[in-house]
Amino acid sequence: MFITDAIVENKTELENQIFLLKLYSPEISRNIKPGQFINIRASENNFPLLRRPFSVCDVEGDYFFVMFKIYGEGTLYISRKQNGEKINVLGPLGNGFNLNDNSKTALLVAGGMGSAPFSFLTKIFSDKKEIHTFIGGRSSHDVIQYGLKNIYISTDDGSLGFKGNVIELLKNKINNFDKSELKIFACGPTPMLKALKEFALNEKIECEVSTECGMACGFGICQGCPIQSANDENKFLLVCKDGPVFNVKDIII
């Protein structure tokens, strides 16, 4: 784990209030895996005090990318960074996706900004397996396709692709695939992951999910990010340290 100043190489506004930052940091770029995250210091004067967690969206040599949406003060602060400025980063943190499973086809399922970790995962899986990506958003403005392959889109308002949610879309398309060869990798809001868990268990499809929750330290000290274990009702796992990626069978969503 490193604490380092990453340098902004480039900033792109992909959609209104959704940004892609290209950051120079050999320490992070050479050591991070898809599904792991970094904690960014999101203030000049330590207010807001806590760092903000972000998935690493992609890696190119000594550069890594972060894709984020402005929600509050922290993300607004990060969005104002200019080329050449420094951003203090802590990472790599957490456990990412399992990159060594035997599935032949990966279905990547994303809700909104949940597509952030999938460019990097797509790159790593590209020469190993077939990849299909399902993305859902409230409207076309929430559907970010950066670095993704074979994309199926849903929007709640029907402004792009299938009208409905991404799990409904997945259910409609699942018979196009050989289920015995599939594995699902998902990232998105908790209600989406909950519906996906039920679907994956019913269909007997292996599934890993990247969970999201408010975090303080980001590396297992503050105990501020518990998630209940599905294997022992008295046991809580930590999203930041044991996750954020879990086999869906191992957690209560």
Ligand SMILES: Cc1cc2nc3c(=O)[nH]c(=O)nc-3n(C[C@H](O)[C@H](O)[C@H](O)COP(=O)(O)OP(=O)(O)OC[C@H]3O[C@@H](n4cnc5c(N)ncnc54)[C@H](O)[C@@H]3O)c2cc1C
């Ligand atoms: C492991 C992990 C990885 C993450 N990766 C990404 C990523 O790659 N890209 C990305 O955009 N975000 C990601 N997030 C979410 C991101 O950390 C938050 O959006 C960010 O912390 C918000 O900080 P803020 O100071 O701007 O907002 P705050 O001041 O903390 O919040 C402002 C308001 O927005 C709401 N809010 C905050 N975050 C979210 C959210 N994610 N969804 C809906 N409402 C929210 C709050 O409840 C509050 O009402 C990730 C979170 C985790 C735990």
Ligand code: FES
């Ligand atoms: S955020 Fe502190 S233990 Fe997870």
